[in-house]
Amino acid sequence: MPKITLTVNNEPVTRDVEARTLLSELIREELKLTGTHIGCDTSQCGACTVQVNGQPVKSCSMLAVQANGADVLTIEGHGDGETLTPLQNALHEHHGLQCGFCTPGMVLTADALLRDNPDPSEEDIRHELEGNICRCTGYQNIVEAVLAAAKTMRG
């Protein structure tokens, strides 16, 4: 079995995995980080989004062995778990979630977006969130939350 070493939420992780193990399986079943959700398991919905070396990817569409040596961030590593980050706070304030199933993926995609583009337009946000499907909110409040978070973070 291939041995892999990576960082997950700043913690070093070393595991022997079957080559066919998906990154999402490693995260949820091995590491028990179940904030990473599986919606479709067919690369469509973005619920399983994590950041690999700072970039959002669908963890159901990547092998764990492909993350060997990488720096992985899951929703559990976003913020300190005590105080809400500006993005989490804006989603709360603007009612950017209902069931919350899509939210971890939304947060990790939006977090990367705001790092690359601190002052995004509404159109930029809609384009960058295209890979994250939400069946509840109709997106409007999510987009407003990301705009608000951007404003807060710019200070």
Added chain:
Amino acid sequence: MQDFSFKKPDSLDAAVAALEAQEDGIYLAGGQTILPVMKFGLAEPTGVVDLSGIADLVKIEVTDKVVSIGAMTTHAAVAASVDIRRALPGLADLAGLIGDPQVRNRGTLGGSIANNDPSADYPAAVLALNATVVTNRREITADDFFVDMFETALEDGEIITRVDFPITDCAAYAKFANPASRYAVAGVFVAKRNAKTDGGVRVAVTGAGPVVFRVPDMEAALDGDFSPDAIKNISVPADGLNNDIHASAEYRSHLIGVMAERAIKTAKETNNKGGGAQ
């Protein structure tokens, strides 16, 4: 998904050897097509050879004549490249319209054209810009590369190393995207090239037929007058176009004309703004 052996060689020769050692091996780029296919059990390789350990395959080089992109370069890197945006803005735009950010962060140029999905975007750029597909064995012209649906000129074990796109004064892509997947229902790449020295305008259509194709009637009309009006009365017959749950063949035939006109308009605008090369 059934288990397989996994190898990540650091050279082309080692990759070919690793593949040949397998009864049923496949190359892995970003996995954005092949992993979903394997999860469905539609491919059950005994061995997977990851190309991401081969250093030379990720690169972008722009001279005054050619944009050269390594096969393992992601769509996100192409979309974000300032050099490509300056030389061939239509190509950077196309890369930024593929799928969604997560797909663009993993999916690669080489994987896209090796897979040759009838609705993929890159084949339109490769064909319209008359690009050369370079492999570990030879150079293949765009006109010879895309053979049929999911079929290319690649031989067993052959690895695409890079694609060379000649720079042209103006070129642009317009697509009508499937609202769910963003794959092209119909996409048209138009490249204006000098009729005397470069063989003239090329128009390539993806998404509408079983495989990317050129439209010679539009190309001839545009050689005389590079404007949306020049192709107003030219249409691609619905016969033989794709007919599926997303769109009828007649609708796709109509979309080709609309997308071609939009692409021509955008190409002229980028050129006038000086966004295009020269």
